[in-house]
Amino acid sequence: MGFLALPLSNGWSFKDRDDDSSDAWMPVPAIPSTVQQDLIANKRLEDPYVGFNELKAQWVNEKSWVYRTELKKPDIPDGAKVVIVFDGLDTFASVTLNGHSILTSSNMFIGNRVDVTKLLLESEAPHLLEIEFDCAQQKARELRKNCPDHKWEGFNGEMSRLAVRKAQYHWGWDWGPVIMTAGIWRDVRLEVYSARISDLWPQTELDHSRKTATIIATAEINTAVAGYYTADFFLSLRGEGIAHQKFLVQIDSTKNVEAKFQVKNPELWWPHGYGSQTLYDISVSVSGAPGQELHKLSKNFGIRSAEVIQQPDKHGKSFFFRINGQDIFCGGSCWIPADNLLPSITRERYRKWIALMVNGGQTMVRVWGGGIYEDNAFYEACDEMGVLVWQDFMFACGNYPVWPELLESIQQEATYNICRLRHHPSIVIYVGNNEDYQVQEQTNITYNYDDKDPESWLKTDFPARYIYEKLLPDAVAKLSPTTFYHPGSPWGDGKNTADPTVGDIHQWNVWHGTQEKYQIFDTLGGRFNSELGMEAFPHLSTIKSFVENESDMFPQSHVMDFHNKADGHERRLMTYLVENLRIATDLETHIYLTQVVQAETMMFGYRGWRRQWGNDRQCGGALLWQINDCWPTISWAIVDYFQRPKPAYYTVKRVMEPIVVGVCREHHDWSVVHARPPTKTKYEIWVASSLREVQNGTLELRFLSVANGQSIRPPSVYNVTIPANGSATIVSDGIIDHLTHPEPYVLAVRLWIDGRVVARDVDWPQPFKYLDFADRGLVVKAENGIKSGEQILTINALRPVKCLVFEERDGVQISDSAMDIMPGDQQTVTVSGLTGSELPLKYRYLGQ
Template structure:
C-alpha cells in the first residue's frame, strides 16, 4: 500500500474538564488551535484578550484543565500495514486516550509524538473516540516546584515555577507580553497508514575550501510495518533537474538507516542575501517494495560553509561569522513568537515578517530562547530569502532544575527539534540559553569555569550548567556536528557576561541599567551585540485597536500602561524624552516623539558598531531587541504586531545598506556641563561597505545652519576609494570652532558613486529640544509612478528637516521614511499599493 495520510483537523469538540453539564461540549472550528481561540469562537465565552484590560478577564482560563475529543473514522488498513497517530505538538501536560485506553502521556510542548494505534483501531468497527486531557500547566508547574524546595528558583520575568515545565516561557508573561497560558493541539495531528515509510532524512554537506566540490552525505531512516526487502532510492536535484541518483537494496525488520554519499562538482553556493543567491537543492528518498513506490520524503537544503571566528586579537577575542569564506557583519534583530495564540500565525504572516527583515537590510535573526522552536514556514522563508538564523534553545532568564526525568525530557526535545531543523542552511548557530548565566551572576549562584567535572555541576546551586555545557553540546556533536554551538547568550568562555572583549553581550545600559545617553551607544558595545534596544509606541492605528474608549486615549492612561509590560517604563520613557525633546501631551505627538528617540537610538548603535566592523572585526554584529511583538503593545519592537514598521525600521535599513556613510561629532554631554555649549567639537566621516569590490566615489560634507538652511562654509568634497567589506575612514580629526561658528548647524554628508547619491547621513546638534524647528519650508509632491498602485513622492525643504515620518497603512509600502531632508537635496520615496481612491499619506516631522 502507498503511504496514506488522514488529517484530523476538524470534527473536534472541547470542554472544561470539570464541567459535567450536558451542554458542556463546544465545537472546535479547526485544529491546530488553543483553548483561548476556541473559547473566543464559542458564544463569546472569552473576549479578545488583546483589547483593553481583557487579559485580566482571561486569566481564569489559565487555571483550568481542558478536554478535547473527536471520533476517528477508521481508515482502510490492509494486511501488512500499520497506522500511526501523529501529534506535531501538544500544549503541554497532555494525556491521550483512544477508546478509553491511555496511549500517550506528554509533558513537553516542544516534542512531537507518534503512536502505533493499529491494534486499537482493528479491535472494533467503532466508534473510535480520541480524547486529550490537558492538565493546567500553571497549577501543575507550581505543584512540581513545591516538590523541589531545595532548588534555587531564581530568574527574571514571570512565575519561576515556569522553570519546571517545558512550555514556551513567555506564556507566563514577559516584560513585553501578557500572561496567557495556552493549552490545546497547537500543531498538526493526523493518522498515517503505511507498509513502509521514510521516517527521517538528513542531508549533510561538506564544502571543499576551494568551493569546487561538495560532498552530500544523506542519511535516511526507513520504517517498515513488516520485515522485508525494500529499495531506497536517493535523488538529488536542483530547480527540478536531476543531478544524481543512487539506489540501495535494504532489508528492514522494523527500522533501518541507509546512507548515501553524493558528490557535486562546481556546486551553486547558498549565500546570505546581499552576498549572492540562495539556490536550494532538493534531496528526496523514496522507499519501494515489489517495484512499487511506497513513500517518499524530500527536503531542501543549501550548500555553504558557516564558521564562527573566535581568535585572539588586539581587542580581546573575535566573534563574527564567516560564510563560504566571506566575513559577514551580522546586523539584524531578535525574534519573539509573533503571537501569544501560536496557531494564528499563518504561513503568509511568517513570509511577511521575513520579507520585512530582508527589505530592512537585516542579515541575521535571532530566535530567542523564551519562545518556541519556530514553525517550518519560518525557516523555509529564511532559507529562500537568505536570512541567517541564530537559534537559541528554549531556556530563558532562569536557573533551570535537572532532576533525571526533566533531563530526559530535554534530551528528547533537543533530539526532536535539531533533527527537524538541521537541514536548513539559514541556521548557522545554536545557543544554549538566553541570559541564564546572567541569572547565575545576579543570584550569586556557584559557577567555577575551571571545574570541568559535569557530575559536580549537578550538585551545585547552578545545576543548569550541565544542560548548557554537557547535554546540549554532546547532542549537537551527534545530531548536527557541523553547526557551531555557543553555551549561552550572553557568554564568553566563562568570563563575566558583560565582558566586551569576548563572546557576545547584551547591552542594556541604554534603557535599563545605568540609562546612558543613547548618543554614546557605540562606545558601550562588545565583540557581538546580541541584544540592545529602546522602547517606542506603535502607530496610532495599532493603539486604536486595543483602546476602545476615547477617554483612555492619552499617553498615561491605564489601558496604555497596561499594554506596556516593561518595569519602570514610565520613568525610562520620560527620561529619554525629557533629556532630548520638547515634551507634548497630545497622544499623536507623544507617539511620534517616542518613535524619534527609538529611531535615533538604533541609528547611533548600528552606525557606530558597523563602523567597528572595520577591517579588524572589532564588532562582529548587532541584533536589536526586538523586531516584533506577540500582541498589540508598547515595546522595543521596531515593527508592531500588525506588521507596521516604526521609524527605527527605516533608520536601521539605511545604516545597514550595502554602502553607508557616517558623520558624527563628538558627544557633548549637556546634562553634565549644565547646557554650556562646547567651544570646539571634533568630527569624523567614514564609509562602510559590505561589497566585495573596491569602489570609487565622492563624499560631500556640508555645514548647514539649522535656523536658516544656509551653508555656513563651502562644502568639503573628498574623493574616496571604498574598502570592500569594511570601513574607510575619511575624516578622523575634523574640528569645528564654535567661537567663530557659533550658529547651530547640521553636518550633512552624501556619498556619490557613478554619479548617483547612494547614501546619506546627518549629525545634528544635541539635544533636539534646544533647536528651533519652525518654518522648515517642507514640500511633499505626489506623482503617479510607472506601475499601477505606485506613487512617487518628491520631498524638498528650505531648512533642515528632522525625521520626516509618513503614515503607515495596511498593504501600502514605503521605500523609505524617517528621513532627514536638507536644503538643495531633493529626495524621493516610492509608495506601492496606493490607490487613487486613497487620501494623501499623512506625515509629520520634528517640531511640526
C-alpha cells in the same frame, strides 16, 4: 499500499474538564488551536488583546481542558501500521483511545507518535480519541513545591515556569501578557503505512576551494513488515535531476540508508545581499518488492559553509560569522513568537515577517530562548529569502532544575528539534539559553568555570550548567556536527557576561542599567551585540485596536500603561524624551516623539558598530531587541504586532545598506555640564561597505544652518577609497568652532559613486529640544509611478528637516521613511500598494 496521511483537523469538541453541565461541550472550529481561540470562537471569552481583557481571561489559565473527536477506522491493509501523530501538545497531555491510555506527554516542544493499529482493528465502530490537558500553571507550582532545595531564581514571570517545558513567555514577560495556552497547538493526523521514511538528513561538505561539494543523504526507513525494500535517492536543482542512486536493502524494522553525491562547481547558498539563495532538493522514495512506491520524502537544502570566528586579537577575542569564506557583518533583530495564540500565525504571516527583515537590510534573526522552536514555515522563509538564523534552545532568564525525568525530556526535546531543523542552511548557530548565566551572576549562584567535570555540576546550585555545557553541545555534535554551538547568550568563555572583549553581550545600559545617553551607544558595544533596545509606542492605528474608550486616548492612561509590561517604563521612556525632545501631551505627538527616540537610538548604535566592523572585526554584529510583538503593545519592537514598521525600522535599513557613510561630532553631555555650550567640537567622517570589491567615490560635507538652511562655511569635498567589506575613516580630526559660528548647524554628508548619490548621513546639534524647527519649507510632491498602485514622492526642503515620517497603511509599502531632508538635496520615496481611491499619505517631522 502507499503512505497515507489523514489530517485530524475537524470534528473536535472541547470543554472545561470539571464542567459536567449539559452544554459543557463546545465545537472546535479547527485544529491546530488553543483553548483561548476556541473559547473566543464560542463567545465564552473576549479578545484578551483588547483593553483589560487579559485580566478577564486569567480564569482560563487556572483550568484543565478536555478535547475529543471520533475516529473512523481507515482501510488497513494486511501488515500495515496505523499511527496517530501529534506534532505538538500544549503541555501536560494525557491521551486515551477508546478509554485506553496511549500517551502521556509533558513537553510542548516535541512531537509524539503512537501506534494504534491494534486498538483500531478491534472494532469497526467510531473510536473515541480524547486528550486531557492538565493545568500547566498548577502543575508547575506543584513541581516547584516538590523541589524545595533548588534555587528558583530568574527574571520575568513566576519561577515555577522553570519546571515546565512550555513556552516561557506564556507566564508573561516584560513585553507580553500572561496567557497560559493549552491545546493541540500543532497538526495531528493518522498515518497508515507499510513503510515510511521517518527522517532524511542531507549533510553537506564543501571543500576549501568551494569547487566541490559532497552531499551525504541519510534516510531513516521504518517498515511494518520485514523484507527487502528499494531506496531511490534523487538530487536535483530547480527541478532538473543531477544524480540518482538506488539501493536494495533488507529492513526488519528500522534502518538507515546512506547515499553520497559529488557536486562539481556547486551553486552556493548565501545570505541576501551576498549572493543567491540556491536550494537543492534531495528526495528518497522507498518501494516494496513489486516496485510499488510506498513513501517519498523530499527536503530542500543549501550548500554552504558557516563558521563563527573566535580568535585572539588586539580587542580581546573576535566573534563574527563567516559564510562561504566571506566575513559577514550580522546586523538584524531578535525574534519573539509573533503571537501569544501560536496557531493563529499563518505561513503567509511568517513570510511577511521575514520579507520585512530582508527589505529592511537585516542579515540575521535570533530566535529567542523564551519562546518556541519555530514553525517550519519560519525557517523555510529564512532559507528562501536569505536570512541567517541564530537559534536559541528554549531556556530563558532562570536557574533551571535538572531532576532525571526533566533531563530526559530535555534530551528528547533537543534530539527532536535538531533533527527537525538541521537541514536548513539559514541556521548557523545553536545557543544554549537566553541570559541564564546572567541570572547566575546576579543571584550569586555558584559557577566555577575551571571545574570541567559535568557530573559535579549537577550537585551545585547551578545544575543547569549541565544542560548548556554537556547535554546540548553533545546533542549538536552528534546530530548536526557542522553547526557551531555557543553555551548561552550572552556568554564569553566563562568570563562575566558583560565583558565586551569576548563572546556576545546584551547591551542594556541604554534603557536598562545605567541608562546611558543613546548618543554614545556605539561606545557601549562588544564583540557581538546580541541584544539592545529602546522602547517606542506603536502607530495610532495599533493603539486604537486595544484602547476601547476615547477618553483613554492619552499617553498616560491606565489601559496604555497596562499594555506596556516593561518595569519602570514610565520613568525610563520619559527620561529619554525629556533629555532630548520638547515634551507634548497629545497622543499623536507623544507617539511620534517616542518613535524618534527609538530611531535615533538604533541609528547611533548600528552606525557606530557598522564602522567598528572595520577591517579588524572589532564588532561582528548587532541584533536589536526586537523585530516583532506577540500582541498589540508598547515595546522595544521596531515593527508592531500588525506588521506596521516604526521609524527605527527605516533608520536600521539605511545603516545596513551595502555602502554607508557616517558623520558624527563628539558627544557633549549637556546634562553634566549644565547645558553650557562647548567652544569647539571634534567630528569624524567614515565610510563602510559590505561589497567584495574596493570602490572609489566622492564625498561632500556641507555645514548648514539649522535656522535658515544656508551654508555657514564652504563645503569640503574628498576623493575616497571605500575598502571591500570594511570601513575607512575619512576625517578623524574635524573641528567645529562654536565661537566663530555660534548658531546651531548640521553636518550633512553625501557619497557619490559614478555620479550617483549612494549614501547620506546627517549629524545634528544635540539635544533636539534646544533647536527651533519652525518653518522648514518642506515640499512633498506625488506622481504616479510606472507600476499600478505606485507613487513616487519627490521631497525638497528650504531648511534642514529632521525625521520625516510617512503614515503606515496596511498593504502599502514605503521605500524609505524617518528621513532627514537637507536643502538642495532632493530625495525620492517609492510608495507601492495604493489604490486609486486612497488619499495621499500623511507625514510629519520633528517640530511640525
